[in-house]
Amino acid sequence: MESSSPQVSVLDAGGQYCHLIARKVRELGVYAEVRASETPAAELADRKALIISGGPASVYEEASPKVDPAVFSCGPAVLGICYGFQLMVFNLGGEVERGERGEYGMATLAVMDPGELLVSGEQQVWMSHRDTVSAIPAGFRLMARTDTCAFAAVGDAARRLYGVQFHPEVVHTRHGAGILKNFLFEVAGCTKDWDPKNRVPLIEQQIRETVGNRKVFFFVSGGVDSTVAYTLCLRSLGPDRVRGVYVDSGLMREGETDFVRDVFQSMGASGFSVESQEPIFLAALQGVCDPEQKRHIIGEKFVEVQERILAGLHGEDWILGQGTIYPDTIESGGSAKADVIKTHHNRVAGIQRLIAGGRIVEPLTSFYKDEVREIGAELGLPAELLGRHPFPGPGLAIRCICSTAEGYVENTPDGWLIPIHTVGVQGDSRTYNPMIAIEGRPIPGSGLHHQATVLINRLTGINRVVASIASICPLETLRVFAASLTPDRLARLRRADAIVRRMAEESGFDREVWQFPVVLIPVGQGKRRDAVVLRPIHSVDGMTAQSVPMTEALLSRISGELMKVHGVSAVFYDLTNKPPATIEWE
Ligand code: XMP
Numbered sequence: 001m002e003s004s005s006p007q008v009s010v011l012d013a014g015g016q017y018c019h020l021i022a023r024k025v026r027e028l029g030v031y032a033e034v035r036a037s038e039t040p041a042a043e044l045a046d047r048k049a050l051i052i053s054g055g056p057a058s059v060y061e062e063a064s065p066k067v068d069p070a071v072f073s074c075g076p077a078v079l080g081i082c083y084g085f086q087l088m089v090f091n092l093g094g095e096v097e098r099g100e101r102g103e104y105g106m107a108t109l110a111v112m113d114p115g116e117l118l119v120s121g122e123q124q125v126w127m128s129h130r131d132t133v134s135a136i137p138a139g140f141r142l143m144a145r146t147d148t149c150a151f152a153a154v155g156d157a158a159r160r161l162y163g164v165q166f167h168p169e170v171v172h173t174r175h176g177a178g179i180l181k182n183f184l185f186e187v188a189g190c191t192k193d194w195d196p197k198n199r200v201p202l203i204e205q206q207i208r209e210t211v212g213n214r215k216v217f218f219f220v221s222g223g224v225d226s227t228v229a230y231t232l233c234l235r236s237l238g239p240d241r242v243r244g245v246y247v248d249s250g251l252m253r254e255g256e257t258d259f260v261r262d263v264f265q266s267m268g269a270s271g272f273s274v275e276s277q278e279p280i281f282l283a284a285l286q287g288v289c290d291p292e293q294k295r296h297i298i299g300e301k302f303v304e305v306q307e308r309i310l311a312g313l314h315g316e317d318w319i320l321g322q323g324t325i326y327p328d329t330i331e332s333g334g335s336a337k338a339d340v341i342k343t344h345h346n347r348v349a350g351i352q353r354l355i356a357g358g359r360i361v362e363p364l365t366s367f368y369k370d371e372v373r374e375i376g377a378e379l380g381l382p383a384e385l386l387g388r389h390p391f392p393g394p395g396l397a398i399r400c401i402c403s404t405a406e407g408y409v410e411n412t413p414d415g416w417l418i419p420i421h422t423v424g425v426q427g428d429s430r431t432y433n434p435m436i437a438i439e440g441r442p443i444p445g446s447g448l449h450h451q452a453t454v455l456i457n458r459l460t461g462i463n464r465v466v467a468s469i470a471s472i473c474p475l476e477t478l479r480v481f482a483a484s485l486t487p488d489r490l491a492r493l494r495r496a497d498a499i500v501r502r503m504a505e506e507s508g509f510d511r512e513v514w515q516f517p518v519v520l521i522p523v524g525q526g527k528r529r530d531a532v533v534l535r536p537i538h539s540v541d542g543m544t545a546q547s548v549p550m551t552e553a554l555l556s557r558i559s560g561e562l563m564k565v566h567g568v569s570a571v572f573y574d575l576t577n578k579p580p581a582t583i584e585w586e
Contacts, residue, residue, distance in 0.1 A: 007048040007190045008032035009076075011039065013065040013084050014055030019326055020543055021051055021081065021169045021180075023368060028181050029192035037087075041070035049188035050076045052084025054167060058098060058131050059083075059090040067091065077160035077188035082129050085163030089154075092137035092161075101460060102130035104580045105453045106172060107146040115143055115155055116186045117162050119175040125152070125166035126173045126544065128579050133165065160187055171540045196371075200378055203363045204236035210361045211237060216321040218244040219306060220272070222260030223391055225323030225364060228376040232363050233321050234269065235379070242321070243271035247305055249298070250278025251395030251490070254498040263385055277305055285485045289402035291423065291586035294485070298394040303351060319359040322351075326368050368541040389515045390542065398586040400485055400493050401521045407480040409523070412436075414455060416468070416475045420521050422585040424463035425578065435464040437475060442467050442573045444549045452547075452575035464576045464585075466533060470559040471570035473525050478570065481529045483522035489530060492567050493520040496532045499561045504536075507554050514539040519585045524569030531570040532562050537583055545578040 008025050012018040012034050025032035035044070037052065044050060050071055057064035065083075069091050072078055080088035086096045109125045111118050125146070133151040136142065140161070144153035155162040162183065168176035184190040216233050220226045233242045246260050257274060264272040284297050306320065354360045364372055369390060376386045392398055407419035415438040424431040436455070440448040452465035468475055483489065497518040504510040519533040539545040550558075550573075559571040574581070 005046055006031045006033045007193065008184065008188075009035045009039070009044055009047050009050050011035055011037040011050060011052045011067060011071075011084070012055075013037040013053045013067075013087060014057055017081075017167060017169055017543065018053035019366075020368075020541070021053055023326075023366075023371075024169045024177065024180055025051070025184065026194050027196070028177070028184060029194055030184055030190045031194040037065040037067050039068070041068040041074040044071060044076060045074040047076040048190045049184060050078045051183075052078065052080045052087060054082030054084060054128070057083060059086050059096050060098060060131075072159070072161055077183070078162070079183050079187075080161075080163040081169070082165060082167060083131075085154075085165055086131055086133060088161065088163050089133045089135075089137060089151075092140075094133060094137040094140070095135035096131050097134040099130045099132055101457070103127045103148050104457060105577050107148065107152075107166065109144050109146055109152055109166065111144040111153075113141065113143045115141075115157060117155055117179060117182050118143055118153055119178045119182075123174040124172065125168075125176075126170045127166050129165060133163075162187065170544045172544055172546065196374075199371075200232075200375060203232055203375075207233055207236045207361060207363050211241075211319065214317040214319050215241040215243070216361055217306075217309070217318045218242065218321040218323075219302060220244045220246050220260065220264070221323075221391075221393065222246065222256060222263060222385075223323070224369070224376060224386055224388055225325050225372055225390075227263065227323070227381065227385060228372050228379065229321060229323035229363050230269075231267070231376070231379050231381060233361065239270050242269075243318075244269060244273075245309060246272070246274045247302065248274060248276045248278060249281040249301070249395060251281060251298070251397045253391070253396065253501070254494050263382075266382075275305065275309075277301070280305075282485075282487060282490075285397060287484050289404050289484055291398060294397050294586070295394050298397060299351065302393075319361060320351075320354055322360060322362045323364055324362045325364045325372055326366055328365075368543075370540055387511075389510070389513075392584060396490055396493050396497070397485060398584055399497075399517055399519045400489055401519060401585055402484045403480055403482055403522050405480070406482050409437075409475055409478045409480070411476040414459060415439075415465070418466075418478075418521075418523060419480055420523060422463050422581070424576075424581045431463055431580075433461050433463040435466055436462050437466050437468045437572060438575075440467050441469075441552060441555065442547070442549045442575060443552050443555065446549065449547055449549065449575050449577075453577065456576060456580055464574060464581045466572040466574050466576075469534075469555065469571040469573050470563050471531075472528060472563075473569075475570075478523050478525055478531075481522045481524065483529065488567075489520060489522075492530055492565060493518070493532075495565050496520065496562055496568065499565070500534065500558055503554065503558050503561070509536070509550065509554055513537060513548050514545070515542075515583060517584060519574075521572075521585075524567075528567055528569035530567050531572060532565075532568055533572045533574055533585070534558070535574040535583070535585070537578070539578075539583070542583060543578075545583050547575050547577060
């Protein structure tokens with residue numbers, strides 16, 4: 001897909017967002033490649049623009065990503081983003097100050113001097129950083145700041161060097177696309193050379209090249225990604241060379257198997273079958289609490305089933321097809337330097353072996369969810385399927401939180417500290433911390449989400465802030481029970497999830513959100529030993545997310561029904577954005 005000398009190179013300084021930057025540039029009609037940050041300037045001198053990505057490091061760490069200092073004078077215009085900005089300042093004689101706590105989430109940008117890069121006026125931007133720039137190099141001028149960040153955007157028009165502390169590539173930065181557009185066309189003089197409509201014929205050609213004379217075997221999940229990948233293979237290779245199996249792991253949502261069977265029947269996929277493997281998965285997960293271990297076990301079980309099936313395909317040369325999309329690869333460290341936030345089930349050891357052996361075809365690895373949906377629509381897949389919310393491969397297992405320890409809820413001046421550990425991502429590093437519950441209703445205009453953002457930026461060692469919606473008793477009398485993945489708890493979560501899904505669909509709320517995980521946590525009292533957490537979020541690609549408010553009427557209806565579920569003690573509402581929290585709790 002890559003032309004030999006692209007106009008734009010994105011230098012990967014270790015952020016999860018570097019491929020997102022490349023994609024945003026392509027959306028603006030200019031092809032961009034991703035290169036290692038250390039790429040010698042001599043190899044980049046013929047580019048029109050270089051963008052240095054964000055990353056988790058501090059310029060003061062010895063092993064932190066570097067750039068060849070000559071990139072700032074070898075010809076192309078340069079934009080440094082977040083850590084890339086700090087790297088630029090540091091290299092050119094400015095100062096970077098170490099920060100302990102950092103700033104994560106929304107901020108208001110005050111633009112003093114938009115120049116050729118920024119869009120005038122006060123605007124929302126997305127921050128995710130620890131260190132800050134405290135003095136800019138000679139020749140640079142200050143263009144914008146925020147309350148907490150004295151140098152939020154700077155530039156040197158003569159040398160065509162610009163730096164922004166916020167992330168223009170994420171949707172939460174109001175004029176992010178406009179800023180990138182200004183940089184590419186106004187500052188760097190790029191011309192349009194990329195049309196997204198090229199992508200389907202290109203993907204099909206890549207599939208034929210990868211597969212050669214072999215045949216492709218898919219594990220389909222009924223999700224958008226695997227269905228689109230399957231359909232692309234079906235189109236480029238023909239139905240005789242593509243087979244699909246749906247493995248019922250027992251970790252799926254209510255009614256899922258029937259839905260998937262119906263979809264594939266209506267697509268006329270001849271080589272499609274369902275394999276029921278629930279007892280095998282549940283036995284392997286018995287007593288397992290650790291999220292990473294759950295993912296590994298589920299991934300390995302899928303691989304075992306797959307290896308058994310592949311072994312049964314005698315005399316034929318089959319390879320595995322997967323619907324892995326871009327975020328699945330980066331959050332597992334697919335960008336050269338991004339920390340492993342968690343291992344995706346599509347990247348466990350067994351799959352790595354197949355990748356190493358060249359026995360995998362993954363047509364969607366450079367695309368994001370919204371692009372995959374667009375491709376699906378171009379392929380004529382039904383809107384009912386394409387509109388489905390993403391659902392994680394390991395299924396309800398990673399929404400059924402377990403605990404080895406017992407513990408008590410503690411009433412603190414900031415709220416109720418609940419010793420349940422959940423995953424977060426701060427400045428691109430993975431964290432695993434307890435959560436805090438506060439009072440209030442997360443209804444539109446309540447200000448509760450803002451309160452949660454302020455709280456989480458102030459507190460260290462906390463990943464999530466939830467609102468307490470309903471409880472059988474005062475929160476300080478709730479406790480955390482030792483609990484694992486039992487059929488009983490999975491059934492409880494499946495029920496709760498089905499209730500929430502039905503009500504969200506009936507009210508139309510499901511169309512207002514990008515995803516709506518329902519999570520079970522072992523927090524309760526007496527015989528009611530679990531609580532349900534609602535996690536409705538808005539996102540564009542899963543890389544960043546905002547918790548979404550809900551009307552009081554819907555909130556009361558949902559929590560009322562959930563409190564009737566056997567064993568449920570309380571209902572909470574996750575108010576945290578990503579970052580610092582991830583969308584899923586594990
Ligand atoms: P996080 O929790 O990382 O989620 O903010 C981002 C998106 O990825 C989905 N997700 C997964 N999908 N296997 C998957 O197939 C996984 O292990 C997994 N973990 C998270 C999540 O639902 C969200 O859409």
